[in-house]
Amino acid sequence: LTGAGPTDLRKHYRTVKTVLRRRDLCDPYFVGKFAFSPYHACAHGCLYCDGRAERYFVEGEFDHDIVIRSNAPALLDLELGKQRERGIVFIGSGVSDSYQPPEREEELMRSCARVLGEHSMAASVLTKSGLVLRDLDLWEEVNRRAGFLLMMSIQTLDESIRRMFEPACSPIEERLSVLAAFKARGCTVGVAAMPFLPYISDSDADLNALAERLAAAGVDFALFGGLTLRPGCQKDFFLRGLSASFPDLVERYGALYGENRPSGAPLVSYSRDLNRRAAAAFHRVSLPTLVPHRIYRDRLPLYDEIYVLLQQMSVLYTGRTREVERLNASLACYRAWLLERKKIFNRRRKQRSIDLEYALIDLARSQDWPRFLGNEKLAAFLREVVIDRRVFDPLTLRLV
Ligand code: SF4
Secondary structure, X not given: OOOOOOOOOEXXXXXXXXXXXEOOOOOOOOOOOEEOOOEEOOOOOOOOOHHHOHHHOOOOOOOOEEEEEOOHHHHHHHXXXXXXXXXXXXXXXXXXXXXXXXXXXXXXXXHHHHHHHHOOOEEEEEEOOHHHHHHHHHHHHHHHXXXXXXXXXXXXXXXXXXXXXXXXXXXXXXXXXXXXXXXXXXXXXXXXXXEEOOOOOOOHHHHHHHHHHHHHOOOOEEEEEEOOOOOOHHHHHHHHHHHHHOHHHHHHHHHHOOOOOOOOOOOHHHHHHHHHHHHHHHHHOOOOOOXXXXXXXXXXXXXXXXXXXXXXXXXXXXXXXXXOHHHHHHHHHHHHHHHHHHHHHHHOOOOOHHHHHHHHHHHHHOOHHHHHHOOHHHHHHHHHHHOOOOXXXXXXXXXX
């Protein structure tokens, strides 16, 4: 059975007080406005998992002691009913995979998918498990009502590397076929190509082969990222595993992660080089390296959509070595305006999300708009997005 997890798993059933997290500012990376997870800790047991770091306060053995939030579906129903804003519910975290082995019997995600469909809330799932295919019927319904996005995490095409570093996750081919099945049923599919492992899965040949395979599979985008090793449990555990499989690399990893930054980031020079090479590999096959605007534009309130778009433009333009100082200054103005508006929105329970959307439309139509952003060209560009509903293409950096 693929993705079965350890046989001596210990399940800890908990009743939690709250399950849904809401962000005032939408996450521009996974484009989640809400998030939840029915589990804490992860039986997939990836060697590199960030969830082993002390900051996440996982009790017991990370891949054996799994907390099961048994009232997650009921609470989700309750908490979604209280929301005054629409948005994408992101289900995935660095500390647990929602389709990890216990889900096979618990079926919490199946119940949660049903709840999301009933509330017509858009959702995205990030997983390394083919088990998500079991719930295709329910996610298809969520997609029909509000939008659904499936993201698989795939950092290598080499099955022997996968077995070493992601022992209880589904094989790569299975993940790709699950993506194809969701795509065939009209869902958006993406890949989180991370974490590339230094000297193991990060060569130009590895990156190009993965990019070509994903493009051929028809995925809509691929996010990418390198390995972080936070000092303490996560780093120690990973290095023990590495020395068993790749003893020759331990010294090189020691040099790369020797600064022991709290974030776990490697040397800046390595990250820069990896980011440049990965971006080039995906660009070569015309795969966007962020969630494209066309995917989230109708699934977020307009004011969140513009915030995400500005953040993404800043990242993309920086990657193409364009000048971003003025863009970032405009982004800061917009962010401050949005936060202020959200503060009022949160206080006044009778205010509706649509009122805030109209406030943005009025601002974008007004003569003040260019002065407000401090950038005439950007103001004209955003007017076309806000008023004419044009779409930003992350490959050409143009509106279509
Ligand atoms: S699937 Fe994700 S959360 Fe689970 S162990 Fe692997 S990296 Fe960690």
